[in-house]
Amino acid sequence: MSGKFELVQHFRIESARYLPFLPESHPCRSVHGHSFKISLRLQGQLNPKIGWMIDYNEISQRLQPLLKQIDHRLLNEVQGLENPTSENLAHWFFVKAQKILPEIVQVIVAETPDTECKYPVI
Numbered sequence: 001m002s003g004k005f006e007l008v009q010h011f012r013i014e015s016a017r018y019l020p021f022l023p024e025s026h027p028c029r030s031v032h033g034h035s036f037k038i039s040l041r042l043q044g045q046l047n048p049k050i051g052w053m054i055d056y057n058e059i060s061q062r063l064q065p066l067l068k069q070i071d072h073r074l075l076n077e078v079q080g081l082e083n084p085t086s087e088n089l090a091h092w093f094f095v096k097a098q099k100i101l102p103e104i105v106q107v108i109v110a111e112t113p114d115t116e117c118k119y120p121v122i
């Protein structure tokens with residue numbers, strides 16, 4: 001079978017943050033927590049022998065060290081996330097995750113069930 005496929009896998013982390021550049025009156029200026037959902041879109045060809053692109057389990061295992069850096073952490077203390085907006089988190093995660101899995105084409109960060117931030121836009 002030829003042609004590209006796309007896989008999507010979701011991960012969940014619990015993290016604290018504050019957004020230091022907001023006015024004092026904004027609620028996100030104070031330390032607060034989110035149950036972030038981080039979704040990864042991966043594109044590629046099938047492994048013809050197995051009939052899948054890549055094992056979901058392998059995706060998960062390879063990303064664990066990266067997820068550990070931000071799960072149950074104050075994101076502002078993570079290098080490169082001093083201003084941890086969802087936009088900056090999506091960019092930070094994409095750059096690092098793509099070095100681990102080049103098939104990743106987009107990272108989607110949902111800080112609530114009703115919002116999503118995608119990077120890059122494709």
Ligand SMILES: [Zn+2]
Pocket residue numbers: 028032033034111
């Ligand atoms: Zn927030």
